[in-house]
Amino acid sequence: MTSASARVPARQQSIRASNLALAYRLVLDAPTPLSRAALAAATGMTRATAGALADALLAAGLVQEVAPPPASTAGRPATGLVPASAGWVGLGLEVNVDHLAACVVDLTGAVRRQVTVDGDQRGREPGPVLADLAALAHRVADDLAAPDAPETGPGDALRIAQVAVAVPGLVRSDGGRVLRAPNLDWQDVDVVEELTPRLPEAPARPTVGNEADYAALAELDADRELRDFLYVSGEIGVGAGVVFDRRPFTGSRGWAGEIGHVTVEPGGDACRCGARGCLETVAGLDALRSPDPDASERAGSGLGRAIAAAVNLYDLDTVVLGGAYAQRPDLEELVRAALAEHVVSASWAPVAVRRSRLGGTAAAIGAAASVVHRIHADPAAWEARD
């Protein structure tokens, strides 16, 4: 997810790869089935080129043709192209404090399978947890081979392109090593290394990412209006995912969005991290559950100030509250008020605030979606893998 200004020259196939991605993007974003001619018109390519790219996407199983609509105008009717509903899918896995989850998302962005197993994971060794997670992955994967829905035809096999694992902690963007997951009490766990041999077969190695980053991705897919926003996940810890220009912003090492230890009450309560007054100490679940009558007030205002800092620093126009915050309209209001006060540009460009509608497994969905996004962004890489 990190741009790596490659020192590799462009060749003819780069331009084809780039145009194939452009064509695919237009098919994905089109509200109605897109014809080859419309594709050509939208991009400025000739119909010949657009047709060739469309054929390539069809051959790769990334799009499918649909019957032409009842012709209303003169001329030969167009055959529409839509994202393929079968073929490659992403498998998302989630380790969280109180549950494990697995989820399958297809190329259209639809969630095709979803399983959650509740259970406290705190203090368990990484090994057994990952074994349980791998078992869950196999349960879902086996289910893909045997189509359940009657309308699913025989050629509609779903094949896992890649597995992505969401973890509530700091994840290195290069290797997939989990450096620290304080609420699981994990430290320096090589999830990819441990998990790879136990997972269902897939043509690409699994990846690991931060739970909030993935949840933000799920939110992005659920709302076409979103472009630059902050997703804040309130659990035992507080994490955030930044999406900029419809792409996750994870920082060069993968640790961006660490909002939980932004100082919101200087000299305040001691935090597990060693500092005082961190956002987690006032807006983490432990603080939210405290009997103190102004706990909510304090949480909402602290949360609002921390989010305002993020919005000021990133220039964002939308904030989505997720995790436990999704159930708290009171916090939403307090955050909205704090942003109006503390965001410099708020007076002429108000910041939209809303609660997530995705539920507890947003991270698993987003992890699966991240795989699909990778295919969407570089379809040429998936042409030969049939």
Next chain:
Amino acid sequence: MTSASARVPARQQSIRASNLALAYRLVLDAPTPLSRAALAAATGMTRATAGALADALLAAGLVQEVAPPPASTAGRPATGLVPASAGWVGLGLEVNVDHLAACVVDLTGAVRRQVTVDGDQRGREPGPVLADLAALAHRVADDLAAPDAPETGPGDALRIAQVAVAVPGLVRSDGGRVLRAPNLDWQDVDVVEELTPRLPEAPARPTVGNEADYAALAELDADRELRDFLYVSGEIGVGAGVVFDRRPFTGSRGWAGEIGHVTVEPGGDACRCGARGCLETVAGLDALRSPDPDASERAGSGLGRAIAAAVNLYDLDTVVLGGAYAQRPDLEELVRAALAEHVVSASWAPVAVRRSRLGGTAAAIGAAASVVHRIHADPAAWEARD
């Protein structure tokens, strides 16, 4: 500077443009003159292709050949390529609270001319200020026509490619409109519109940017090690520029890096912006000059907490203190201490903190450098403009 995922298909000339930029980048980054063969080896292009691109860069006047070094090894000696020291230059202008400045940077990144005029600009109307600024620009431009240095040969004319203007305020990234410059008391000033007819001729329209963003760029050019960092400029207001992956990060609207109104003392002193406890109220110049004995302590710790928030949110590894902060080793120490405490990753990946060495016109230098960066990033666009 904002990525705008273009809906334009790639063509053959796109790949040439991309490879030309790659070749130019390697010439620019090479510690010693780069030969065509070394260019081919570094990129994987054939020597024929590398040679053709090199010839194109030469013809465009973007690089120049230097005599081969005394041959130490067998084989035909290589003719080196270095960035051209004449030809296109960037002209940077700066409006600040207490001075106006102009500055010329050439394609090698060297500052070729620099003029500063001290004088309080607060409360002056934008019109007269911009007229003074344009006059300054002409003074520098006329100076380019008449080469001063005796070693400057006759063919070494410097020609302005574009003018960039640094302003201490919020600037829209699209139009170049200054929305708010509180310390100049400007609101909604269309600097480009007002300035364009009065400026020296240049093939591209002028651009406007935030002072701290440009200063960050100057800092980037001055230190090859920098890649992802925060530049914080302490003046009457406090601004910041974020550089990510060696590119300025300005947000989708151009307002990223607004650190001055991050809350560092909840319920603290009232700020001009209407909120309380903003960073500016404890670490702006007015607060720094206050007779209060713990003003420094308070400023350093507040500044440290705000910077820690930025570092946590962006995943940065370096912080550069500029503006008035550049003269304050005491603040540097306080910031370093605050980062060690409040940055989550600090314990295993310490954040480097240092003061700027560039002096008061960093923004003008950076503005000029931004023009040069644009040429560096897209040399193909400057091939025909001879």
Next chain:
DNA sequence: TCCATAAGTTCATTGGCAATACAAATACCT
């Protein structure tokens, strides 16, 4: 039934890079 219209396909042309062969300029060896 014929024509206008639009979608999709075929084919020659163009631009840029790869591969290969060739020319140029130097160090090293005998």
Next chain:
DNA sequence: AGGTATTTGTATTGCCAATGAACTTATGGA
């Protein structure tokens, strides 16, 4: 001193993906 190895840089040919124009296909309407 002259030949050989070695490296740089250039010329030629072929390939790939896009363009542009002509052609085929499929439909609605006169």
